[in-house]
Amino acid sequence: xxxxTIKDIAKQCGVxxxxxxxxxxxxxxxxxxxxxRILEVIxxxxxxxxxxxxxLKRTDARCIAVLVKGITNPFFSNMIRIIEEETQRNKxxxxxxxxxxxEDEIDVALELEKEKRLRGIVFLGGTFDHSEExxxxxxxxxxxxxxxxxxxxxxxxxxxxxxxxxxDDRLExxxxxxxxxxxxxxxxxxxxxxxxxxxxxxxxEGYRKAYDERGLSVPEELICYVQEDIDHYSMENGYLxxxxxxxxxxxxxxxxxVSDSLAIGAxxxxxxxxxxxxxxxxxxxxxxxxxxxxYNPKLTTIxxxxxxxAKKTIRLLLDVIAERREHQQIVFPAQxxxxxxxxxx
Amino acid sequence: xxxxTIKDIAKQCGVxxxxxxxxxxxxxxxxxxxxxRILEVIxxxxxxxxxxxxxLKRTDARCIAVLVKGITNPFFSNMIRIIEEETQRNKxxxxxxxxxxxEDEIDVALELEKEKRLRGIVFLGGTFDHSEExxxxxxxxxxxxxxxxxxxxxxxxxxxxxxxxxxDDRLExxxxxxxxxxxxxxxxxxxxxxxxxxxxxxxxEGYRKAYDERGLSVPEELICYVQEDIDHYSMENGYLxxxxxxxxxxxxxxxxxVSDSLAIGAxxxxxxxxxxxxxxxxxxxxxxxxxxxxYNPKLTTIxxxxxxxAKKTIRLLLDVIAERREHQQIVFPAQxxxxxxxxxx
DNA sequence: TTGTACGCGTTATCAT
DNA sequence: ATGATAACGCGTACAA
Numbered sequence: 217x218x219x220x221t222i223k224d225i226a227k228q229c230g231v232x233x234x235x236x237x238x239x240x241x242x243x244x245x246x247x248x249x250x251x252x253r254i255l256e257v258i259x260x261x262x263x264x265x266x267x268x269x270x271x272l273k274r275t276d277a278r279c280i281a282v283l284v285k286g287i288t289n290p291f292f293s294n295m296i297r298i299i300e301e302e303t304q305r306n307k308x309x310x311x312x313x314x315x316x317x318x319e320d321e322i323d324v325a326l327e328l329e330k331e332k333r334l335r336g337i338v339f340l341g342g343t344f345d346h347s348e349e350x351x352x353x354x355x356x357x358x359x360x361x362x363x364x365x366x367x368x369x370x371x372x373x374x375x376x377x378x379x380x381x382x383x384d385d386r387l388e389x390x391x392x393x394x395x396x397x398x399x400x401x402x403x404x405x406x407x408x409x410x411x412x413x414x415x416x417x418x419x420x421e422g423y424r425k426a427y428d429e430r431g432l433s434v435p436e437e438l439i440c441y442v443q444e445d446i447d448h449y450s451m452e453n454g455y456l457x458x459x460x461x462x463x464x465x466x467x468x469x470x471x472x473x474v475s476d477s478l479a480i481g482a483x484x485x486x487x488x489x490x491x492x493x494x495x496x497x498x499x500x501x502x503x504x505x506x507x508x509x510x511y512n513p514k515l516t517t518i519x520x521x522x523x524x525x526a527k528k529t530i531r532l533l534l535d536v537i538a539e540r541r542e543h544q545q546i547v548f549p550a551q552x553x554x555x556x557x558x559x560x561x
Numbered sequence: 562x563x564x565x566t567i568k569d570i571a572k573q574c575g576v577x578x579x580x581x582x583x584x585x586x587x588x589x590x591x592x593x594x595x596x597x598r599i600l601e602v603i604x605x606x607x608x609x610x611x612x613x614x615x616x617l618k619r620t621d622a623r624c625i626a627v628l629v630k631g632i633t634n635p636f637f638s639n640m641i642r643i644i645e646e647e648t649q650r651n652k653x654x655x656x657x658x659x660x661x662x663x664e665d666e667i668d669v670a671l672e673l674e675k676e677k678r679l680r681g682i683v684f685l686g687g688t689f690d691h692s693e694e695x696x697x698x699x700x701x702x703x704x705x706x707x708x709x710x711x712x713x714x715x716x717x718x719x720x721x722x723x724x725x726x727x728x729d730d731r732l733e734x735x736x737x738x739x740x741x742x743x744x745x746x747x748x749x750x751x752x753x754x755x756x757x758x759x760x761x762x763x764x765x766e767g768y769r770k771a772y773d774e775r776g777l778s779v780p781e782e783l784i785c786y787v788q789e790d791i792d793h794y795s796m797e798n799g800y801l802x803x804x805x806x807x808x809x810x811x812x813x814x815x816x817x818x819v820s821d822s823l824a825i826g827a828x829x830x831x832x833x834x835x836x837x838x839x840x841x842x843x844x845x846x847x848x849x850x851x852x853x854x855x856y857n858p859k860l861t862t863i864x865x866x867x868x869x870x871a872k873k874t875i876r877l878l879l880d881v882i883a884e885r886r887e888h889q890q891i892v893f894p895a896q897x898x899x900x901x902x903x904x905x906x
Numbered sequence: 907t908t909g910t911a912c913g914c915g916t917t918a919t920c921a922t
Numbered sequence: 923a924t925g926a927t928a929a930c931g932c933g934t935a936c937a938a
Binding site for chain 2: 931932933934
């Protein structure tokens with residue numbers, strides 16, 4: 217059962233294979249009539265060009281890749297949707313790849329760069345924690361988006377080889393903590409992740425800083441780490457972690473979780489413990505996912521400007537690809553949205 | 562800047578390229594020592610084989626594809642996770658492709674089948690509504706999973722060329738409606754989609770059937786269709802649709818939405834209208850996504866056995882690929898989970 | 907056990 | 923405007 221190829225089309229049309237190729241790729245140097253005839257035969261016969269062969273030969277290919285680490289994270293759903301739109305608007309093809317938790321996103325990128333003819337890469341989620349050596353192997357421009365702000369020690373390097381776009385997680389996290397402190401809360405539990413992933417680490421630092429700046433001592437016993445063995449940012453993890461906290465009997469007047477999913481899980485635990493939100497315990501999240509607006513009570517959160525971030529990510533990447541601009545480190549402001557889940561102590 | 566290829570590795574190791582190829586593919590016919598030496602050089606030099614070239618030549622390749630229409634649908638998140646696990650357990654590679662709303666999933670499948678050396682395909686979401694002619698072009702086994710049960714007229718054909726796994730949406734939807742009717746509700750609003758996609762259509766039929774069987778007339782004015790111009794199964798759409806319904810002033814004692822996301826959106830609208838759930842209005846969903854357990858109130862729903870469905874999907878597909886089994890039409894039972902969002906009229 | 911040579915389906919180059 | 927032909931990087935008979 218032979219696959220039907222460009223050769224068969226050529227034979228059937230009585231033309232050379234390069235003519236068929238030209239018809240396929242909208243080449244200018246072709247008679248409109250022959251082109252039409254060829255396309256008709258292609259239609260009839262149901263011929264589909266083999267992408268592997270194309271990628272092997274092609275030199276141009278307007279194509280970028282988006283590598284998402286943690287695709288279940290609803291925060292990325294929106295990002296991806298907008299990225300797809302923007303990419304399409306700019307007549308670029310997009311290959312979207314899901315990176316498993318245990319996979320290394322740079323390895324995947326390297327492989328993809330060879331397979332397709334990528335012109336650029338966007339990393340969503342994951343870390344900066346990659347050896348310089350490995351990162352240097354990437355030959356096309358790439359951008360980290362919403363993975364946090366790199367610590368100062370790698371800034372000089374990064375300026376040269378990649379862009380970064382994110383909100384200032386440390387600052388925004390401090391803002392949320394400040395807000396809760398301003399409401400009179402002192403016993404603010406933090407639900408965060410232990411691992412050294414930038415997101416969790418930065419947001420935890422912001423929480424600490426808020427206490428520090430006021431000369432208040434951080435209530436270490438209220439810093440709760442999510443389970444490592446299940447999805448760090450799932451509702452389930454927020455639920456389990458909050459439940460453990462509440463069962464411990466430690467006094468808590470507010471819970472701040474470093475993601476909205478965690479916060480919603482925490483809400484369920486609070487509710488199950490027979491407490492009211494926010495009258496007995498305030499709950500706050502981070503990210504600004506759609507769910508927070510629909511939850512009952514509506515969730516107070518730090519809303520990241522997803523749309524702007526996504527659009528800027530693509531625009532910057534395409535600019536760098538076209539050499540219209542250098543790599544940049546961009547910080548977007550986020551917004552504290554006060555809704556129903558938080559109140560005075 | 563020449564890409565580093567298998568040839569370079571061969572030269573650097575002082576061996577032939579086929580030896581390198583053998584090392585790469587764990588071929589038996591190779592001296593363990595040379596193999597080790599080659600792998601070392603590959604490691605050092607950071608060589609990554611070009612997948613396009615591999616796909617072009619390869620004949621075996623244990624690889625299946627999953628095409629997801631509507632990846633934002635949280636119902637699929639879990640499915641995908643389990644499918645990934647199962648696939649990996651069976652030592653198959655998985656290519657996951659996101660199909661845009663306006664794209665035709667069969668076209669995408671056809672293209673992918675040429676590009677990679679696929680052994681099988683899973684369709685998540687989408688429709689059966691494909692011309693037989695086109696569907697016949699797919700040469701590898703494929704399965705529709707959770708897209709509904711095909712109407713009788715295509716069953717005889719389908720038996721031969723593809724498998725289908727799903728719950729009986731019509732039946733389960735009727736079950737939910739029966740449950741609400743049993744609670745004494747008569748003014749049950751339905752939030753569903755107008756388009757002829759199987760999911761929406763089947764679930765609407767079930768709703769009607771429940772009324773019909775009791776000799777009750779269907780409250781046509783309470784059948785609400787979601788907006789076509791935004792994601793059919795989003796919380797936003799549930800919210801907007803329910804809001805319009807409530808504003809109309811029509812009497813309603815229960816709202817049944819054909820997906821949990823829609824139901825949660827509807828809950829928000831009910832709450833905003835100053836009504837209590839379930840005391841004033843009961844709300845029920847369908848699917849059994851994680852969110853429903855965490856929502857406040859917990860959502861009554863029809864829970865699809867996602868895990869079983871996902872596992873069975875992969876197992877059946879692999880069996881068909883290995884010719885251990887014929888294509889099958891499998892119907893899974895779902896479960897009505899009564900939680901907090903529904904109560905007596 | 908290893909190396910040589912051919913071909914996978916396509917695009918790019920160079921003639922014509 | 924069109925056709926022949928050489929790559930692209932790899933896997934695999936086949937020969938050694």
